[in-house]
Amino acid sequence: MKKQTPGRAPCLALDVGGTKIEAAVVHPDGSMSTRRRLRTEPESPELLHDVLGLLRATREQGDQDVAVVGVGCGGPMSGRGRWVSPLNIPAWRDLALREAIEEELHLSCFVDNDAKALALAEGCYGAAVDLDNYLSMVVSTGIGGGLVIDGDLLDGRDGNAGHIGHVIVEPDGRECACGSRGCLEAEASGPAIAAISGRAPSEADEETKERTGRLVGRAVASAASLLDFRDCFVAGSVALGFGEPFFRSANDEAAVRARIAHAQGLRITASKLGEDGPLLGAAMVAWRGEW
Numbered sequence: 001m002k003k004q005t006p007g008r009a010p011c012l013a014l015d016v017g018g019t020k021i022e023a024a025v026v027h028p029d030g031s032m033s034t035r036r037r038l039r040t041e042p043e044s045p046e047l048l049h050d051v052l053g054l055l056r057a058t059r060e061q062g063d064q065d066v067a068v069v070g071v072g073c074g075g076p077m078s079g080r081g082r083w084v085s086p087l088n089i090p091a092w093r094d095l096a097l098r099e100a101i102e103e104e105l106h107l108s109c110f111v112d113n114d115a116k117a118l119a120l121a122e123g124c125y126g127a128a129v130d131l132d133n134y135l136s137m138v139v140s141t142g143i144g145g146g147l148v149i150d151g152d153l154l155d156g157r158d159g160n161a162g163h164i165g166h167v168i169v170e171p172d173g174r175e176c177a178c179g180s181r182g183c184l185e186a187e188a189s190g191p192a193i194a195a196i197s198g199r200a201p202s203e204a205d206e207e208t209k210e211r212t213g214r215l216v217g218r219a220v221a222s223a224a225s226l227l228d229f230r231d232c233f234v235a236g237s238v239a240l241g242f243g244e245p246f247f248r249s250a251n252d253e254a255a256v257r258a259r260i261a262h263a264q265g266l267r268i269t270a271s272k273l274g275e276d277g278p279l280l281g282a283a284m285v286a287w288r289g290e291w
């Protein structure tokens with residue numbers, strides 16, 4: 001299987017996150033121009049209108065024509081990106097985002113989960129350039145994942161493959177926004193950490209950082225046993241903000257839990273994409289759609 005590569009021409013990229021929404025013109029070499037952002041108002045009925053305005057302004061300011069739009073958005077979704085229902089944006093339920101963008105800009109648009117988008121970017125511009133089997137994760141307001149196996153990004157029936165945030169890590173744990181209990185996202189996301197510890201993740205103590213790492217390591221260990229990969233790259237403000245204690249605990253837990261031969265030696269490390277990751281991912285979604 002050949003791995004996904006960038007397109008030949010620049011594209012318009014949009015990253016829809018729980019706290020900010022960002023757009024840019026992204027070039028095949030990974031550089032960006034005319035980058036703009038707005039704060040996410042998760043309950044606002046005007047949010048779609050504002051996002052379309054952001055895209056229009058970004059495109060108009062760009063000095064180059066773009067032919068395609070790519071979007072990375074929080075999950076879940078249905079119709080392989082046709083309708084999105086990001087858990088952290090209650091104003092959007094079964095929103096036909098792709099159609100709205102296509103009508104507004106008269107360009108083709110492709111939408112995918114933001115963590116899947118990140119997995120594509122990691123394979124092209126980041127730490128997974130030489131890898132055909134890995135998991136990419138985002139540990140932030142929500143927790144998402146994207147799996148590249150045999151060089152291909154896994155989509156699944158409705159496009160939701162890789163949703164590691166809803167793997168159970170504490171069977172009798174906290175209630176999750178998805179309706180279940182003890183999901184990784186209900187225990188280790190930013191809002192979960194704030195609810196459990198009474199402090200913002202930016203003020204978390206050592207024990208909270210280690211517990212968060214441990215739970216992520218637990219989920220990754222199960223996934224590695226199931227899917228036969230040895231590398232996991234983690235992005236997101238919670239994981240990267242916690243740093244060393246988080247990654248140490250995640251790797252220690254993974255070493256204890258993933259005992260079957262093919263999952264031993266599992267490495268959980270930081271994404272190499274930095275701040276550009278989400279937009280590079282959205283661009284890869286556009287180019288993958290064109291491919």
Ligand SMILES: [Zn+2]
Nearest residue numbers: 166176178183
């Ligand atoms: Zn859940």
